[in-house]
Amino acid sequence: MIRRILDFIFILLFMWVCMILGLWLINEVIVPLEMPGINNRVLTGILKVAMSSGLALFRLWLWREIVKRMFWRALRSQERLLKIVEDKRSRSQESKG
Secondary structure (H helix, E strand, O other), X not given: OHHHHHHHHHHHHHHHHHXXXXXXXXXXXXXXXXXXXXXXXXXXXXXXXXXXHHHHXXXXXXXXXXXXXXXXXXXXXXXXXXXXXXXXXXXXXXXXX
């Protein structure tokens, strides 16, 4: 139980750090970025928004993958625990009977 709570806390902390770093990267690198050869401000703005959106979507995809792996790992450990309990029950019933 404590392991699952710690996993949840680590996921949240990791994603908050990723979000803060992503926002810093957008603010410090992508927004002031000047693209040589492109004089159209609208096109430059569209490219900056596309790069920022791609960064945000990557963060969300990463979050999804981490949560999926944690979920299936927790499910497998729960299944193993249920098998152990079932084996103990069957052994105790065999010894009584």
